[in-house]
Amino acid sequence: MTKLSRRQFCMTGLALAGAAPLAAALPATAQQLKGGTLRVGVLSELANFDPQQLSTVNFHVMKNLYDSLIEYTPDGKPLPSLATEWTIAPDKKSVSVKLRDGVTFHSGTPFKSDAVLATLQKGSDPKRGKHVFSTMAIVKDWSAPDERTVVINFKAPAPERQILDLLQFLIPIDPKGIDTVETVPAGTGPYTLVNRAVGQSLTLKANPKYWREKQPIVQDLVFTVFSEDAAASAALESGAIDIVYNGGSRSAVRLKGAGYQVFSGPGKLVQVFRINSTRGPFRNKSFRQAFNYLVDRESMLRVGYAGMGQVVALPWAPASPAFDAAYTKTYAYDLEKAKKLLAASGLSPAEMKNWKLLVYGSEEAAVALSQIMQGTLAKVGIPIELTVLQGAEYVTAQLAGDFDATFGAIGNVQKFPSRVSTNTIYRTVQNPVLKDPHPHPAYVEAIAKVDAAAGGDAEVKAAYDNLNRVLVDEAFAVPTNSYDVGLIVASEKIGGITLDMDNLFVARTIGFK
Amino acid sequence: MSETLAAFGTLLRRLFARRGAALSLIFLGLVALTAIFAGLLPLDPLAQSVADSLKPPSAENWFGTDELGRDILARVVYGARTSLVTAFGAVFIAALIGVPIGLVAGFYGDWRDSILMRCIDVLLALPNILFAMALIAVLGRSQGAALIAVGIAGIPGFARIARAQVMALRQLDFVMAVRGFGGRPSYIMFRTILPNALSPLVVQAIVLASIAILLEAALAFLGVGVPPPTPSWGEMLRTGKSYLYEAPSYAVLPGLVLTLTILSFDTIGRALTALLDHDETDASGATVGGRR
Numbered sequence: 014m015t016k017l018s019r020r021q022f023c024m025t026g027l028a029l030a031g032a033a034p035l036a037a038a039l040p041a042t043a044q045q046l047k048g049g050t051l052r053v054g055v056l057s058e059l060a061n062f063d064p065q066q067l068s069t070v071n072f073h074v075m076k077n078l079y080d081s082l083i084e085y086t087p088d089g090k091p092l093p094s095l096a097t098e099w100t101i102a103p104d105k106k107s108v109s110v111k112l113r114d115g116v117t118f119h120s121g122t123p124f125k126s127d128a129v130l131a132t133l134q135k136g137s138d139p140k141r142g143k144h145v146f147s148t149m150a151i152v153k154d155w156s157a158p159d160e161r162t163v164v165i166n167f168k169a170p171a172p173e174r175q176i177l178d179l180l181q182f183l184i185p186i187d188p189k190g191i192d193t194v195e196t197v198p199a200g201t202g203p204y205t206l207v208n209r210a211v212g213q214s215l216t217l218k219a220n221p222k223y224w225r226e227k228q229p230i231v232q233d234l235v236f237t238v239f240s241e242d243a244a245a246s247a248a249l250e251s252g253a254i255d256i257v258y259n260g261g262s263r264s265a266v267r268l269k270g271a272g273y274q275v276f277s278g279p280g281k282l283v284q285v286f287r288i289n290s291t292r293g294p295f296r297n298k299s300f301r302q303a304f305n306y307l308v309d310r311e312s313m314l315r316v317g318y319a320g321m322g323q324v325v326a327l328p329w330a331p332a333s334p335a336f337d338a339a340y341t342k343t344y345a346y347d348l349e350k351a352k353k354l355l356a357a358s359g360l361s362p363a364e365m366k367n368w369k370l371l372v373y374g375s376e377e378a379a380v381a382l383s384q385i386m387q388g389t390l391a392k393v394g395i396p397i398e399l400t401v402l403q404g405a406e407y408v409t410a411q412l413a414g415d416f417d418a419t420f421g422a423i424g425n426v427q428k429f430p431s432r433v434s435t436n437t438i439y440r441t442v443q444n445p446v447l448k449d450p451h452p453h454p455a456y457v458e459a460i461a462k463v464d465a466a467a468g469g470d471a472e473v474k475a476a477y478d479n480l481n482r483v484l485v486d487e488a489f490a491v492p493t494n495s496y497d498v499g500l501i502v503a504s505e506k507i508g509g510i511t512l513d514m515d516n517l518f519v520a521r522t523i524g525f526k
Numbered sequence: 527m528s529e530t531l532a533a534f535g536t537l538l539r540r541l542f543a544r545r546g547a548a549l550s551l552i553f554l555g556l557v558a559l560t561a562i563f564a565g566l567l568p569l570d571p572l573a574q575s576v577a578d579s580l581k582p583p584s585a586e587n588w589f590g591t592d593e594l595g596r597d598i599l600a601r602v603v604y605g606a607r608t609s610l611v612t613a614f615g616a617v618f619i620a621a622l623i624g625v626p627i628g629l630v631a632g633f634y635g636d637w638r639d640s641i642l643m644r645c646i647d648v649l650l651a652l653p654n655i656l657f658a659m660a661l662i663a664v665l666g667r668s669q670g671a672a673l674i675a676v677g678i679a680g681i682p683g684f685a686r687i688a689r690a691q692v693m694a695l696r697q698l699d700f701v702m703a704v705r706g707f708g709g710r711p712s713y714i715m716f717r718t719i720l721p722n723a724l725s726p727l728v729v730q731a732i733v734l735a736s737i738a739i740l741l742e743a744a745l746a747f748l749g750v751g752v753p754p755p756t757p758s759w760g761e762m763l764r765t766g767k768s769y770l771y772e773a774p775s776y777a778v779l780p781g782l783v784l785t786l787t788i789l790s791f792d793t794i795g796r797a798l799t800a801l802l803d804h805d806e807t808d809a810s811g812a813t814v815g816g817r818r
Contacts, residue, residue: 243767267771
């Protein structure tokens, strides 16, 4: 029997086709876990139930109310979910997806190809597609030859990883509920909504018609919203809740020391010093490049994230195919190198300090990082002021690009590299910070090369290397460190934790020991 | 002038005769002196040393260090500047606007009283903290904005007390006498009535000072006070609470200084009220005018 490579595995779509639902992927102990009511503390109130508006504030509910077409293992291998098979055409210009039979939405509607088509339609609409829209950029059109098959055509040959990322990102929505999905969940997931008390709690119960065998394990799932990390930790320690999800790194380190289980998934975020290269001294390339050496990454990781994460000079998590650790060493904190670049910029001291650092006051780590940056800049003779904004005021300024520089995390850093351009500062078109035409055409070209690298491994690696070189050369965004999002801190009686590729909270495999 | 100084000296002596007030005066004096002369002390509130972060109190750092390795004592000392400047600035603004409003409203007692006091009622109906946050949202986050916000929030207190005092004094003989001699309303309000209404206003100033310090700390605690890295007690409490397990001194010591400062202002205010009430009771036979 021929041994299949990972690539063949994906290409032929034999990925455990029709295999039973993911019981095999469960931890061995999961079979002995007991049900009951799982009480989870979260630090954010979810924005809405639309899976196409996936963000950290609704990470705790999406995988419990919905299923995606495919899933990834923590190390990036694709697994069937609502799609049982997928076949990428030899010219890489289309993918044919076979849909699982016997699945129903919470409303009772059978899951068929019309749901995938409706989901694709929504995702391709710039107004309704929200976060999925940019991922749909490669998609030309789609069709449904029958009720169990969907074919997606691409505008140009697409790299395999990019196609898989798209399938993983597509979460079918019940066509009947697609227009009201922000307020009423419309998925096929293991839990259904019982009650939501805005700002306080969210109660789900097990979906009796769920398609995965013996899942979910716990019958009731109660999320309690805490405004303070310390309060959530105290609730865990007092036994009022069983799990804290998406709490702070510092608390996680402390609770781990106290004997609690801490789970950190592969879906990191990367903190980035975002530079508006259309303003003030940042128009000067040498000045920007100096920041590659001015960022004290080790201190930032230690103070901002209790050391949980990794210093990085590129916007990739270690799980990303474009990750290159050599850059971290080359662009380590070095004031002398920074001073040389500052001198080479030809800017006067008055010009160098003619900017302000925008700070997200609601995020403790961002405040600390900004102060470290301010301290470092003072050492090289650039005294700057911090402008601290809270909540929506900051988000508005950041999304509108109304800043000189600011710290802000980016996601999708473990996926196909061009997915980085879903983050505002890295957008290649309609970039709200850098505007159109993009002031760094070399970067736009490098992203296009990555997207077009559908050939052999050498071509793909060359495209990634080129992108990395351009990123540090243009220096309009200087990454500092990766860090954990969606950390799970659980009491010792909890078992069956499943780590999701994006660190979403997966409750269906969790039970009591 | 010498008479005023002598009266102030007497008042101070009488305050020192009360143990609680004496201790409070000494503590506040110490805080004020260290705040004023902080620049002469070998303390740098901004010097970072991340390698030395969250150190417990030691001979080198008496209050320990914060998450960026900065000396907490230095930040408490410089934080006193922020608090005291806000307190005195707020009292100045509140008194400057509130007292004339109260004087005019109380003196005329006609439609001017109605209009001014309804405006004051509107201001009074707004919760201080909400009003301050709204104002900071408009003016931007800075010490000046916090000071103005707290000052405006203090206007109603001064206006109402000034009005009540004027209403009590305006029909008394010494005021009627000045009126009879043809004194202009502004002269009567500011030169005749106001000096006799100062006692409760001084107490109000002290009460407002403590409220201002607390409000400034609350604003900083909520993340809308003075922007970092300017030291502020409230900001230290806000950040320090995240490190309660690793470095309890980070939040506890600034919190203790804040509590003692507010307690001191409150104790002095109470002592002053008691002393002035006692004076008025003693002089009740001759009325307030008899103190002239």
